[in-house]
Amino acid sequence: MKEPTKILGDERRAYILKSLQESSEPITGGELSAITNVSRQVIVGDITLLKAKNEPIIATSQGYLYMHASRPSAAERIIAVSHGPERTEEELLLLVDHGVTVKDVKIEHPVYGDLTASIMVSNRNEVKQFMEKIRATNASYLSELTDGIHLHTISAPSEKALDEAEETLRKEKLLIDLE
Structure with missing residues (x-):
């Protein structure tokens, strides 16, 4: 049986960013970890790097959320x-x-x-x-x-x-x- 392939570095971060941008719901670090076949700690590092590039990602109690520029609440x-x-x-x-x-x-x-x-x-x-x-x-x-x-x-x-x-x-x- 073939071992699942890890998604590496820049490709993984691009995948994480795209997933968060396309989701209207938070995505947990565990979910991202399972999909990319890396540890949750690697995901935490990836999120930190994405935030350092000014990506508007926040960590909530339900998971990571991409904050789209939208009309503010009234x-x-x-x-x-x-x-x-x-x-x-x-x-x-x-x-x-x-x-x-x-x-x-x-x-x-x-x-x-x-x-x-x-x-x-x-x-x-x-x-x-x-x-x-x-x-x-x-x-x-x-x-x-x-x-x-x-x-x-x-x-x-x-x-x-x-x-x-x-x-x-x-x-x-x-x-x-x-x-």
Whole structure:
């Protein structure tokens, strides 16, 4: 039986880039690894090289995603929230239930400065996948480094949806009022 052929170097990176550009869904490193017959670590290196060439690839909890230049959401803002890890799922569900996409989480670290991680969740299923990944990997939340204080970039089709989401977070005592 013939061993599957590895796709090498530039050809592999071109294949990865094309796959990401053509996909509307995130593709995991494991999937790319299996298709190209290289380790997941090689894929991580390839993604790093592609990013260094200014390819707009982001790593989300669901996999790698190519950020196509498109019409921005009608509304976007940054919100400040504070809560313990036990309320993360509740917070994300409250936001997506208002039609909001949670793009990222940001904290201010005393040594490294601003740290940002992509989240990119827009619906309950994506929140569920994000939470399952956190639990499966036993990963810590960035907000644990700042006693629960963190920022999110959120977007929605309208300012009204963002306003309603913020009001819900305020009622649930998750939102930090900056006024």
